[in-house]
Amino acid sequence: MKFSRYFQELMLVYKAELDDLRTDSEGKDVMRHRLKEKREQLPFLLPMMGENPEMLVTAFHGAFLFMNPLVFENLASKEGNKLPSWKSLAAAVKLEPWADKLAKLVLAEEEGDRFLVTAACLEYLSRSHHTRANAVAEQDDNEDQDEQDESHEDSDLDGNYGRHGRDDGDDGDDVDLEEAGADWLAEQGFDRKD
Structure with missing residues (x-):
C-alpha cells in the first residue's frame, strides 16, 4: 500500500504522539489519564486543527469503529486536499458514543x-496490521540499504575490499582468535587461562 505524503508524515507524528502519551518518566502506563486530559483540552486546541492536526488527533484515539477497512486503505493514498467529506464515510466508520460531543x-x-x-484514517492505520509507520520506515531503510549495496558493488569494480565494500581484516593470516584474545587479556593484566 502506498501512502500519500500527507499521511506518511502525519502517521509518523501520530505514532510519536501516542508513544509520548503512553508512559510517564517512571515508565508507568498513564495513557488513559493523558487521553482524558487531551479530550478536555480539545476546545482550546481547535485553532491549531488546520495547520497542526497532530496536536488534536490523539483526542480521538479509540473513537472509531471501522465498518469498511478498504475505504481507509484507499484514503491513505490521498493528499489532504483530496479527502472526501466526513458524511460520505457514514457507511465506513462510526463514532464511539463518548466521541460524539468531540466530533x-x-x-x-x-x-x-x-x-x-x-x-x-490515522487511527485506522495505527491499528491495522503492525503499525504502518514502521512499514513506511522499513521501506525507507530498505531503499537506503539498496542504494548502499549498489555503491558497494560499484566499489568491487574498482577492486576495493570485496563484495560488501569493507575490509574484514582477513589478510590470509590464520590467527587463532581465542589465543589472540588471551594475549590481549594478559596484556591488560589478567591471568591467562590454562
Missing part, C-alpha cells in the same frame, strides 16, 4: 470535516 465541536469548525476524516 460536533470539531465539525463546527471550518477545517473540521477534513480533520475528522484525517483522524479516522
Whole structure:
C-alpha cells in the first residue's frame, strides 16, 4: 500500500504522539489519564486543527469503529486536499458514543470535516496490521540499504575490499582468535587461562 505524503508524515507524528502519551518518566502506563486530559483540552486546541492536526488527533484515539477497512486503505493514498467529506464515510466508520460531543465541536469548525476524516484514517492505520509507520520506515531503510549495496558493488569494480565494500581484516593470516584474545587479556593484566 502506498501512502500519500500527507499521511506518511502525519502517521509518523501520530505514532510519536501516542508513544509520548503512553508512559510517564517512571515508565508507568498513564495513557488513559493523558487521553482524558487531551479530550478536555480539545476546545482550546481547535485553532491549531488546520495547520497542526497532530496536536488534536490523539483526542480521538479509540473513537472509531471501522465498518469498511478498504475505504481507509484507499484514503491513505490521498493528499489532504483530496479527502472526501466526513458524511460520505457514514457507511465506513462510526463514532464511539463518548466521541460524539468531540466530533460536533470539531465539525463546527471550518477545517473540521477534513480533520475528522484525517483522524479516522490515522487511527485506522495505527491499528491495522503492525503499525504502518514502521512499514513506511522499513521501506525507507530498505531503499537506503539498496542504494548502499549498489555503491558497494560499484566499489568491487574498482577492486576495493570485496563484495560488501569493507575490509574484514582477513589478510590470509590464520590467527587463532581465542589465543589472540588471551594475549590481549594478559596484556591488560589478567591471568591467562590454562
